[in-house]
Each structure stands twice: as C-alpha cells, then as structure tokens.
Amino acid sequence: MTVIIAMWSGPRTISTAMMRSWDARGDTRVVDEPLYGHYLKATGLKHPGFSEVIDYGETDLDAVIGDLCSSLRGDPAVVYQKHMAHHVLPGMSLSWAQGLRNALLIREPREMLTSLLAVLPNADVQATGLPAQIGLLDRLGGAPVIDSRDVLENPRGMLMALCAALDVPFTERMLAWRAGPRETDGVWAKHWYASVNASTGFAEYKPKPVEIARRHTPLLRECEVLYHRLSEHKIKCADVAAPEVDGLAAEA
Secondary structure (H helix, E strand, O other): OOEEEEEEOOOOOHHHHHHHHOOOOOOEEEEOOOOOOHHHHHHHOOOOOOOHHHOOOOOOOHHHHHHHHHHHOOOEEEEEEEEEEOOOOOOOOOHOOOEEEEEEEOOOOOHHHHHHHHHOOOOOHHHHHHHHHHHHHHHOOOOOOEEEEHHHHHHHHHHHHHHHHHHOOOHHHHEOEEEOOOOOOOOOHHHHOOOOOOOOOEOOOOOOOOOOOOOHHHHHHHHHHHHHHHHEEEOOOOOOOOOOOOHHHHHO
C-alpha cells in the first residue's frame, strides 16, 4: 500500500532539497507544488513566470485534488507531495489531506525573509506561509514540524527522526542525490531552483550576516511570533526512536 506524505513548507526553506532527498530514495514518486497554478490564478499575484505557471497545468482546484488523489494509488511505496503552505487559501477544504501523513517545514524568519524578499520585495506575512502553517497544524490535528537549520546541522539524524514520525523506513540514499534538474520539477524551477540544481546533498549550515531593511521590521516581528509558535511542535533527533535502516542503505 502506498504511503502518501504531504510536506507543507514555507518559501525559501529547504523544501526543494527535501524533495530531492525523498526522490533519491528509489521507492518514492515526488509531486512538485501541485496547488501553485490554482494559487496564482486565484490571487493574481505576479510571481516570476506567472503566466507560464498558470498555463503549465490544471488550475481548477477540484480537478487538481482529483488528480492528486488518483496519483496516490499506484506502484510506488511512497508518494511525496511538496506543498507551499500559503497555497492553501482561506475556505479551501483539506478533507482530502486528512488521511495523509502530513508534516511542516519551517525556517528561522530572519534568514527566510532575506531570501524571500530578494525575489518578492513586496511579500507580506501571508506570502511567508507561516499563518497558513499555524492553520494547517490546527486543522490537520497536529503534524511533525521540522526546522531547516536542524536538518542542515544533522541531516541523517533529522531525516531518521522525520521518517520515524511518519512511520516510513529511513534509507541512507536520502542523504545524497545527483545534481541537475528533474522531469518532476515544476516549470517555475528556473526561477527558484538554481542552487538546488547545483547541489548533491544538504549543504552544511553556516550562519551568515543577515540584514532586514527597517521597513520590513514589522513583518519580521510578526513572522517571529508565528515561527516560535510552530517551533513548540518541532521534532528533534531525541524526540523519537530511530527506525531501522532498510536494505537500501547498504547499497548507498
């Protein structure tokens, strides 16, 4: 029986690297931001490649969810859906996601905003995904929360903890992947995925000087409050027993 994982990320986290990690398992099919086209069409927000994203795939929400649900019944042991939390618009039903194995991916607001504002200089708090993640945590009845920095500081330990929380066997294959784009990447990849396409694994975390323009200080403060609320639910390496490593690890 296929295990379906929905990872609800904020932008400028390590969401695409995490998708690469799951794709590298060898038993997993990944789905890249299936709600993005609907989100842009519904909001009219002029993201990079706006028209191309809308033309890329299905934008009718019922049809998207229908396609998602049909894609869940197949041969792979795991289906990994990479979602942006803010693609869940107010009033959107999540009944289809209730039975999935959901998780949330967050990042320290100052570092996240520095990266996000470089691409979307007028981004507001909704664009960070943090309010949506708070809502998702409540509506889904809880979900493991992982922090991007924790993963970069200890990829193996955090991926083992995440796999245990999701009741999926861990494999060492999740720690490395080949460089370059994937056929499963969305058409928006050329605007967002350059650094990931050059990578072959999770980069070592290195603190960097981060400056936020004064006009963005209220946004930063708002994000910090929401981030700390989510952080209360973070899993850590010691929070769960590490599952047994499956046979794929010996081949890595």
